[in-house]
Amino acid sequence: MKGIVFTEFLEMVEDQFGLETVDDIIEAADLPSDGIYTSVGTYDFNEMVALLQSLSQKTNMSIDDLLYAFGHYLFGSLGKAHPEVIKSYTSPIGLLYSIEDHIHVHVQKLYPDAELPTFNILDKTDTSISMVYVSSRGLYRLAHGLIEKCFEHFNTTSKVTYELLKEDGTEVKFDVVQDGQG
Ligand code: HEM
Known part of the structure; x- marks a missing residue:
């Protein structure tokens, strides 16, 4: 890590x-x-x-609650450390949609030995996204916090629900819906 x-x-x-x-x-x-x-x-x-x-x-x-709180904190830290990585995005859904194919690809170039999760997109609209988090580290509550903070970064809020596809949290489906206008 x-x-x-x-x-x-x-x-x-x-x-x-x-x-x-x-x-x-x-x-x-x-x-x-x-x-x-x-x-x-x-x-x-x-x-x-x-x-x-x-x-x-x-x-x-609980460790889960600490990870969730840390997710909120970490989004701001990553954004500050690497503003160039997030500055091209104009919406939270657009940013989330790009984690797998752009953001974390860029991160892997910055840190060649980074161990990143996989996000598989199942469905996306202008105001919602469903995706499956996959990682042997099972940090899905960290992902939960990062996702919520991503909406706050764009001055909006979201409802995030998740379902463990594997009991140990190594595969988790997220359903994310943006509140209000955005
Ligand atoms: C690691 C999710 C955006 C850089 C992680 C991890 C998660 C995650 C859950 C922990 C590793 C794991 O679970 O296996 C997300 C989500 C994002 C996001 C949901 C957007 C809402 C970003 C951005 C950056 C970034 C914008 C950089 C500018 C990193 C780095 C690590 C990481 C450096 C650590 C890798 C390691 O420890 O080896 N990400 N990420 N992420 N992410 Fe992201």
């Missing part, structure tokens, strides 16, 4: 729970990297799992 995901995760923890919590969860997670990340480095996904577990224990929030 790319370092930018780790650095932004720890940034979110600092913003929402304070620097002491950052130190505490790094210590509790007992990480090979000692919690020292650079945004362009690549680290074992298990370190993210360990950090999420220790944050979950400390805050009594």
